[in-house]
Amino acid sequence: MKRNTSRIAATLLLAATPLAALAQSSVTIYGVVDNALVYSSSQNGAHNVYMRSGNLSASKIGFKGSEDLGGGLQAFFQLENGFDADTGAMSSANTLFNRQSFVGLSSKSAGALTIGRQYTPYYLYVGAIGSTTVLTGATGAHPGDVDALDTSVRSSNAISYSSPVIGGAQVSALYGMGETAGSTATGNAWSMALKYNVNAWNFAVGFQHLNRGTGSATWGSSTATANIPNSAINAGYQTANSAQMVAAAARYTIDKLMLGAGYSVAQYKPGSGSLFTQAVKFQTAGAFSTYQLSPALTLAAGYSYTFANKGNGISTAANYHQLALQETYAFSPRTALYFLQAYQLAGGSTLASNGSIIHALAAVGDSQNSTASSGKSQTVVMAGIRHSF
Numbered sequence: 001m002k003r004n005t006s007r008i009a010a011t012l013l014l015a016a017t018p019l020a021a022l023a024q025s026s027v028t029i030y031g032v033v034d035n036a037l038v039y040s041s042s043q044n045g046a047h048n049v050y051m052r053s054g055n056l057s058a059s060k061i062g063f064k065g066s067e068d069l070g071g072g073l074q075a076f077f078q079l080e081n082g083f084d085a086d087t088g089a090m091s092s093a094n095t096l097f098n099r100q101s102f103v104g105l106s107s108k109s110a111g112a113l114t115i116g117r118q119y120t121p122y123y124l125y126v127g128a129i130g131s132t133t134v135l136t137g138a139t140g141a142h143p144g145d146v147d148a149l150d151t152s153v154r155s156s157n158a159i160s161y162s163s164p165v166i167g168g169a170q171v172s173a174l175y176g177m178g179e180t181a182g183s184t185a186t187g188n189a190w191s192m193a194l195k196y197n198v199n200a201w202n203f204a205v206g207f208q209h210l211n212r213g214t215g216s217a218t219w220g221s222s223t224a225t226a227n228i229p230n231s232a233i234n235a236g237y238q239t240a241n242s243a244q245m246v247a248a249a250a251r252y253t254i255d256k257l258m259l260g261a262g263y264s265v266a267q268y269k270p271g272s273g274s275l276f277t278q279a280v281k282f283q284t285a286g287a288f289s290t291y292q293l294s295p296a297l298t299l300a301a302g303y304s305y306t307f308a309n310k311g312n313g314i315s316t317a318a319n320y321h322q323l324a325l326q327e328t329y330a331f332s333p334r335t336a337l338y339f340l341q342a343y344q345l346a347g348g349s350t351l352a353s354n355g356s357i358i359h360a361l362a363a364v365g366d367s368q369n370s371t372a373s374s375g376k377s378q379t380v381v382m383a384g385i386r387h388s389f
Contacts, residue, residue, distance in 0.1 A: 027065035029389075032057045033085045036338070036384025038367075045374035052367065053085040055138040056328065056338045056386045058151065060099060069105075077103040099154065111163045117156045120226070121172035121193035122206035122245060123149060129195075129202045130249045130262045131288040131302045135324045138367040139342035139380055142284045143306050143320040144231030145366035147245050147264040152229040152366065153208070155189045169196045176225035178213055187213025187224040202251040209244040217273050232361045232372035233306075233320070234268065236351020237280055241271025256292040261285075275355030278311035300326040308350065318350040318360035334389065340382040347376060 036055045040048045053059045062080035069075055080099040082091035092098035102116030127133070127149045131140045137150035145152045155176035162172040171194050178187030193206030213223030218238040220227060228234070228243045247264035262285075269279045286304030293299055307319040324342040331337070346360040362378035363369060372378070 025065060025067035027063060029061070029063055031061035032059055032386060032388045034059045034384065034386040035085045036340075036382040039379075039381045040364075040368065040371065041379040042362075042373035042375060042377070043368070043371040048371075051086040052138070052382070052384075053087075054082070054091075055340065055367070055382050055384050056136050056336065057388070058091075058099075058137075059083055059085040062100070072107045072109060074106050075104070076106060099151075102158075102160075108164060111161060113159070113161050115159045117154055118158055118160055118174070119151070119154055120174050120189070120191035120206075120208045121160070121162070122191045122208035122247065123151070123153060125170075125172065125193035125195040125204040126206040126247045126249050126262070126264075127151075129204050129251050129260065130247075131260070131286055131304065131324075134258075134260065134288050134290055134300050135302045135326050136340065137365060138382065139340045139365040140288070140300075140302055140324045140326070141365040142264070142286065142304050143322060143344060143346075143365070144233030144363050144369055145229040146231070146233045146282045146306065147247060147266040147284055148208070148229055149245075149247060149262075149264060150366050153210070153226050155191075155226040157225050158189070168198045169194065178211065178223065178225055180214060180223065185211060187211055187222065189224075189226045200253050202253075203249075205246075205248040207244070207246050209242065211242045212240065212271070228268075229366065229369070231366065231369035232363045233318075233350075234266075234282070235353040236312075236355060237268040237276060238353060239270070239274040239276070239355075240268035241274060242269045243267065244269075258290045259287075260289065261287045276312045276351060280311060281309050283307055296330050298326075298328045298330070300328075308348075312351060313357055314349050314351070316348040318346065318348040320347075320360070320362070321345045322364065324365070335385070335387045337385055338383070340380070340384075342380045343377070345377050346373075 038052045060082045064078040066076040079097045082099045102114045102118045104114030106112035132150045141150040158176040160174040174191045176189035180186040189210045191208035195204040216222040245266045249262035251260040264284045266282045284306040288302030290300040302324045304322050308317045310317045322344040327339045329337045342364045344362040344364045346362040350360045352358045361372045363372035364380040
């Protein structure tokens, strides 16, 4: 009897050991399901009514966790997959965790180091206080997300460092490896950003440089660690050898009102094999605001003006005016109804994907990247529901 009791005690002790270890770590499953009915006044010349996923927030499912290693050191990871809630399809074919997949170490005194597929500091700092978090990328991103301040750019094979917050300021840097033997610069990426929060003010400035990889004359199927956005706005510059973006944003919040502004420059540079010969810059200036009308109802509005420079045979450069509105009614912290409206007016000329000169086409936010208008204007209206878990 004593022998059996001893065996039982030993078994319970061994079983309890991993439970004690697990008590020092945690794993969270989280996600968003977001669907809306959409009206577009012109998609390649015809109006359309359809369903679209990921408008107020991207539809996604993710896993994140951490473990306390002692001495203020912590290990953590994040895996995140985007999907289309209206069809169930993955956002990126053959890529399970297309949004994020990284592991890292952090401490309050030394900062955080992460490796894997991740967003650049440029987006994480400047995009976080820009128009896309207020008006959503679907209708509030700058035309075609040409400056990548929405979620268009993620860097694979990347190592990133973020400093501790000191006096309200924090800096971050990232390097994405192109992993091309004999040419480490081919397909690589780097980014740096600074943010500063003081009282009712939020400031951020950032930079990122992306190089095209091998295997294709355009970015989509090349070996680049990060790809540039692709829309009618920059279709003629998809053969660029490199792209770089610089942006700054600021916010001021007083009681129920928030006021914000931002400015960005996105430059695309040609190389051998490019279908254009002179670098082009897209500059964007914008202002946005939110007002908490009631605990449940939030109103938002924003305006941006994007313009390109002349060159490559273009005498009247492309320009885009965009107005976006948003109304969100939150039933709870996790469930909300939303209504989005946006209008864009394009002018001037730009390059088509084959390098020919065409009239600039309107493409609202980044929801119409593959369905631009056939003319100079486009209106998009959405009504949807978002639930997070």
